[in-house]
Amino acid sequence: MRYIEPHGHMVSRTTNDYQAMITAGCAAVCEPAFWAGFDRGSADGFRDYYRQLTEHEPARAAKFMLPHYCWLCLNPKEAEDLSLAKDVLAMIPEFIDRPNVLGIGEIGLNRNTRNEMKVLEQHIEIAVKYDQLILVHTPHLEDKLKGTKLIVDLLKSHSGVNPDRVIIDHVEEHTIQAVLDQGFWAGITLYPDSKSSPPRAVDMLEICGRERIWLNSACDWGISDPLAVPKTAIEMRHRGYSAEFVDQILFQNPVRFLSQCPKFSVPVT
Amino acid sequence: MHPPQPDSPPANSANKALVDDSFVPVRAKLIEVAAFLDRVERHGVDGDFRCQALNKAAQVLLDGEPERARRILESLSDPTTEPDDVSTGKPAVGAWQKPATQ
Numbered sequence: 001m002r003y004i005e006p007h008g009h010m011v012s013r014t015t016n017d018y019q020a021m022i023t024a025g026c027a028a029v030c031e032p033a034f035w036a037g038f039d040r041g042s043a044d045g046f047r048d049y050y051r052q053l054t055e056h057e058p059a060r061a062a063k064f065m066l067p068h069y070c071w072l073c074l075n076p077k078e079a080e081d082l083s084l085a086k087d088v089l090a091m092i093p094e095f096i097d098r099p100n101v102l103g104i105g106e107i108g109l110n111r112n113t114r115n116e117m118k119v120l121e122q123h124i125e126i127a128v129k130y131d132q133l134i135l136v137h138t139p140h141l142e143d144k145l146k147g148t149k150l151i152v153d154l155l156k157s158h159s160g161v162n163p164d165r166v167i168i169d170h171v172e173e174h175t176i177q178a179v180l181d182q183g184f185w186a187g188i189t190l191y192p193d194s195k196s197s198p199p200r201a202v203d204m205l206e207i208c209g210r211e212r213i214w215l216n217s218a219c220d221w222g223i224s225d226p227l228a229v230p231k232t233a234i235e236m237r238h239r240g241y242s243a244e245f246v247d248q249i250l251f252q253n254p255v256r257f258l259s260q261c262p263k264f265s266v267p268v269t
Numbered sequence: 270m271h272p273p274q275p276d277s278p279p280a281n282s283a284n285k286a287l288v289d290d291s292f293v294p295v296r297a298k299l300i301e302v303a304a305f306l307d308r309v310e311r312h313g314v315d316g317d318f319r320c321q322a323l324n325k326a327a328q329v330l331l332d333g334e335p336e337r338a339r340r341i342l343e344s345l346s347d348p349t350t351e352p353d354d355v356s357t358g359k360p361a362v363g364a365w366q367k368p369a370t371q
Contacts, residue, residue, distance in 0.1 A: 111361070112347070142347050142363060143346075
C-alpha cells in the first residue's frame, strides 16, 4: 500500500514516527504551518519556524527517503494580533520560492472573529498574487459550521480564487457537502475526539463520493496518530472496498491536488 | 459541476460485518454517554450548558430520521452567521452557549 500524508505537523513528532510512516507506505508528507501550542513572541519566531519547515524538517525526512513539503502562513490561532500578522505576512514571500513550499496554509479561522477574517483575507491575497495553492483550516467543534460558511463565502467572493486549487480541511458531516458543492477540495482529518474517526471518514466517502477528497492525520503535539491514514485503509478493506479504491483515496487524490504545484512530485510505483 | 457520485459498499461485501465488527465498540460508547450523564447528575453539575446540549443532541438518536451525525453536529454548533467582534481568548468547548450580552 502507498499513501500520502497531506497534513502532518512533523516538527512535533519523533523520528520514530518517520520510521513508522515509511514502513506503512508513506510516499510523501506535507506540513502546514500551525500553532506551536503557545503564542510566539515576535515575528522572528516565525522566521525560525519557516526555516525549520523549509530547511531542517525536509532534511530530517530525507534521512528516511521521505519527500517533505510544507505550507506557509500565520496560523489563525495567532491572527488576532493584527500588528504581528502584518509583520509575519510580509515575511512569507521571502520563503515562498523555496523548493518544498506548496502554498499558503493552513490559513482559516479559529474563533471566527473579525480580526481573523482580516488576516484570512490578507493570506488569500498573497496566495492569489503569487499563484499559490491554498490549504484552509476550519475551526474546532462548535465553531466549525459557522466558520466554514464564513470561509467559503470569503473564498467565493474573491475573483482570483480557483476553488479547484483550494482544499478546505477538517470537514465533518455537517460541513463536507457545502465545501464540495462550491467546487473546493475537502480534507477529512482523522483525529481523536475533536474531528473524525476512520469509520466516520469512510461513511462520508460513501455519502459524498470519492472525488476531491483527501484524508489526513493532522498529527501534531496533541494526542494524535501519524498512522491514522493507513489505518483507515483497514476500515475500507473491512467494508469490502478494493485496493484500487484505497489507492485512489489515500494516494491518487492527494497527488492530483498537490501536483497542481509544479514543485510537488512523488515516485510513482 | 457534476454532482458527487456516492460510493456504496461493494455488492459482494458482507454488510453484516458492519454490525459484527462495530456493535460492541459502539455499545461501549453509548454506555459511556449514559454513565457521563448519570455522573454529572450525581455530582450536581448536570445544569452545565454542555451537559444540557449533550442531552438535547442525544434526542436526535431517537427520532428515527437519517443523517444523525450531521444533525448532532449542527445541534452543538454556533448558529450565528456574523463574525465575532473580539476573541474570547478561550478555546472552543464543544457546545455553543449564547453570549450573555446578546
